[in-house]
Amino acid sequence: MTIDSTPPNKNFIRDVIQSDLENGRVDGVVTRFPPEPNGYLHIGHAKSICLNFGVATEFKGRCHLRFDDTNPAREEEEFIEAIKKDVKWLGFDWGEHLYFASDNFEQLYEWALYLIENQLAYVDELSADEIRKYRGTLTNPGEDSPYRDRPTSENLDLFREMRAGKFNEGSRVLRAKIDMKSGNINLRDPVLYRIVNAPHPRTGGAWHIYPTYDFAHGQSDAIELVTHSICTLEFEDHKPLYNWLIENLPTPSQPLQYEFSRLNLTHTVLSKRLLIQLVKDGHVNGWDDPRMPTISGLRRRGVPASALRDFAEKVGVTKSDAIIEVALLEHCVRERLNKSAERRMAVLRPLKVIIENYPEDQTEGLNAINNPETPEAGSRTIPFSRELFIEHEDFMEDPPKKFYRLAPGREVRLRYAYFLTCRDVIKDEWGNVKELRCTYDPKTKGGNAPDGRKVKATMHWVSAKHALAAEVRLYHHLFSSAEPDVTHDVVKEINPNSLERLADCRLEPSLKFIKNGETVQFERLGYFCSDPDSSDSALIFNRTLELRDTWARIKKKPLV
RNA sequence: UGGGGCGUGGUGAAGAGGUCUAACACACCGGUUUUUGGUACCGGCAUUCGAAGGUUCGAAUCCUUCCGCCCCAGCCA
Numbered sequence: 001m002t003i004d005s006t007p008p009n010k011n012f013i014r015d016v017i018q019s020d021l022e023n024g025r026v027d028g029v030v031t032r033f034p035p036e037p038n039g040y041l042h043i044g045h046a047k048s049i050c051l052n053f054g055v056a057t058e059f060k061g062r063c064h065l066r067f068d069d070t071n072p073a074r075e076e077e078e079f080i081e082a083i084k085k086d087v088k089w090l091g092f093d094w095g096e097h098l099y100f101a102s103d104n105f106e107q108l109y110e111w112a113l114y115l116i117e118n119q120l121a122y123v124d125e126l127s128a129d130e131i132r133k134y135r136g137t138l139t140n141p142g143e144d145s146p147y148r149d150r151p152t153s154e155n156l157d158l159f160r161e162m163r164a165g166k167f168n169e170g171s172r173v174l175r176a177k178i179d180m181k182s183g184n185i186n187l188r189d190p191v192l193y194r195i196v197n198a199p200h201p202r203t204g205g206a207w208h209i210y211p212t213y214d215f216a217h218g219q220s221d222a223i224e225l226v227t228h229s230i231c232t233l234e235f236e237d238h239k240p241l242y243n244w245l246i247e248n249l250p251t252p253s254q255p256l257q258y259e260f261s262r263l264n265l266t267h268t269v270l271s272k273r274l275l276i277q278l279v280k281d282g283h284v285n286g287w288d289d290p291r292m293p294t295i296s297g298l299r300r301r302g303v304p305a306s307a308l309r310d311f312a313e314k315v316g317v318t319k320s321d322a323i324i325e326v327a328l329l330e331h332c333v334r335e336r337l338n339k340s341a342e343r344r345m346a347v348l349r350p351l352k353v354i355i356e357n358y359p360e361d362q363t364e365g366l367n368a369i370n371n372p373e374t375p376e377a378g379s380r381t382i383p384f385s386r387e388l389f390i391e392h393e394d395f396m397e398d399p400p401k402k403f404y405r406l407a408p409g410r411e412v413r414l415r416y417a418y419f420l421t422c423r424d425v426i427k428d429e430w431g432n433v434k435e436l437r438c439t440y441d442p443k444t445k446g447g448n449a450p451d452g453r454k455v456k457a458t459m460h461w462v463s464a465k466h467a468l469a470a471e472v473r474l475y476h477h478l479f480s481s482a483e484p485d486v487t488h489d490v491v492k493e494i495n496p497n498s499l500e501r502l503a504d505c506r507l508e509p510s511l512k513f514i515k516n517g518e519t520v521q522f523e524r525l526g527y528f529c530s531d532p533d534s535s536d537s538a539l540i541f542n543r544t545l546e547l548r549d550t551w552a553r554i555k556k557k558p559l560v
Numbered sequence: 561u562g563g564g565g566c567g568u569g570g571u572g573a574a575g576a577g578g579u580c581u582a583a584c585a586c587a588c589c590g591g592u593u594u595u596u597g598g599u600a601c602c603g604g605c606a607u608u609c610g611a612a613g614g615u616u617c618g619a620a621u622c623c624u625u626c627c628g629c630c631c632c633a634g635c636c637a
Contacts, residue, residue, distance in 0.1 A: 521598085
């Protein structure tokens with residue numbers, strides 16, 4: 001299992017486990033991550049995965065992967081596979097402990113009969129609408145169903161017939177007999193089983209009735225001998241029901257539920273409903289669109305799993321509603337990538353430079369360091385020639401005070417190459433700068449002047465005739481508002497410019513061999529990775545994240 | 561107006577009667593180093609803990625009242 005450098009922070013879950021271990025409530029830790037296979041995992045799930053698996057390894061226990069597949073109307077095999085892939089990629093291993101709530105359908109059914117026999121459950125023939133009416137409101141108590149006190153044998157017969165598929169969907173449900181007047185609505189005779197006639201991804205057409213979350217989750221925990229069932233805050237109200245079922249059923253163990261607050265992130269949405277909508281309505285290009293907060297989207301974007309783990313640790317685990325700034329995620333990504341990503345040179349918006357005093361047909365190989373943070377990464381050779389491309393925004397004809405890149409008459413350093421001086425600016429008929437005529441100083445090879453003269457800027461570049469053409473996709477926040485208002489229409493909140501495609505980028509030749517899934521740094525620009533859409537004939541790169549950019553800040557400030 | 565939960569800086573989050581004129585991290589603001597305006601490094605950033613009372617020699621931590629925010633009325637999870 002994955003061990004990260006970040007030391008675990010203290011949180012109440014760890015405290016509880018620690019004391020449960022010390023006072024003997026449990027003698028080992030078993031947790032579980034219980035996704036419903038009705039969509040892809042997102043970064044909020046990553047928090048839960050890291051917590052559950054993290055805490056399990058920390059206390060030398062284990063963590064199960066269990067699919068809560070109790071609603072065949074929504075669940076699909078595709079999601080099961082995608083979820084497994086994401087959990088693995090995140091660096092966690094459930095070993096032998098892959099489970100499905102559906103594995104327990106037979107046992108759950110037996111327990112339902114057990115409840116009926118103990119007069120703790122009954123078959124209700126009220127319609128969904130009527131049940132709602134009988135349930136009362138938040139402030140008014142509910143009323144007992146007229147079917148509540150039918151004889152056990154009748155309940156048994158009816159329930160068996162439900163299983164046999166004798167009834168229509170919605171015509172009958174099995175309900176727990178608890179308390180229609182409870183202040184906790186979950187205790188007002190909650191539905192335990194409903195009739196669903198949809199094929200189940202695992203059990204096919206074997207069943208006509210399916211347990212609800214409440215009737216499946218806790219018992220599955222108990223069957224798997226889970227000791228700490230960790231879930232999010234909205235299940236807090238369900239805990240009394242969770243416990244009621246465990247107390248009234250002959251389960252093999254008595255797990256306890258603990259709740260923490262779910263992750264919220266600025267500039268995005270993290271509700272499954274909304275993410276499904278973004279995908280279905282085509283506002284993004286699938287679940288793994290690099291703008292998506294899904295694990296698959298982040299992976300495609302070039303975010304390393306280790307950064308996600310760091311992030312999950314840094315956000316903390318509490319019960320208070322919190323909105324984490326994306327900046328924290330971005331920090332974790334940069335921190336990891338700065339250490340691991342090899343450096344390359346690429347020009348996103350090319351501006352042609354002709355070095356007038358450089359021999360026409362000469363090419364020389366220059367040595368460039370792969371990663372200054374990691375000397376073991378070694379170095380590579382990059383070609384230099386008379387015609388280059390530099391970044392368009394690295395040149396200004398009439399530069400403001402604090403701009404110290406290239407300008408007419410000014411000398412700068414080309415990284416790993418030579419000092420370069422701008423002699424002439426060539427413009428098109430519209431007055432746009434389209435080419436620079438420069439000279440270089442042959443004595444500055446490698447980037448230093450023997451006379452000791454200094455230069456204010458070092459710029460990246462690419463040799464025109466050796467460069468690779470590529471498309472580069474730049475991503476911006478999916479929502480420009482930090483906290484998008486999703487109460488009405490998410491679509492209105494979407495940032496229309498979240499994807500920016502640059503079709504004419506130029507890369508240094510070595511980028512041809514970049515491994516899939518490897519994220520590199522384009523010097524001075526940011527972190528990039530090759531997109532799965534990329535091919536030998538059409539290179540495509542995604543920008544994971546920009547480097548921190550002090551110059552951009554200076555530009556924005558007044559009084560430059 | 562029923563039940564449950566939560567309130568510590570811009571954002572998270574430690575702290576649970578004295579070591580708190582409140583850790584740490586992100587963000588932000590300055591500065592140093594630098595062949596990435598990156599990285600690294602140094603410094604700044606809550607006399608105050610939702611509010612008001614009270615207990616105490618002493619409170620963010622205990623008590624009382626009040627205020628605010630979140631969740632629950634699916635045969636979703």
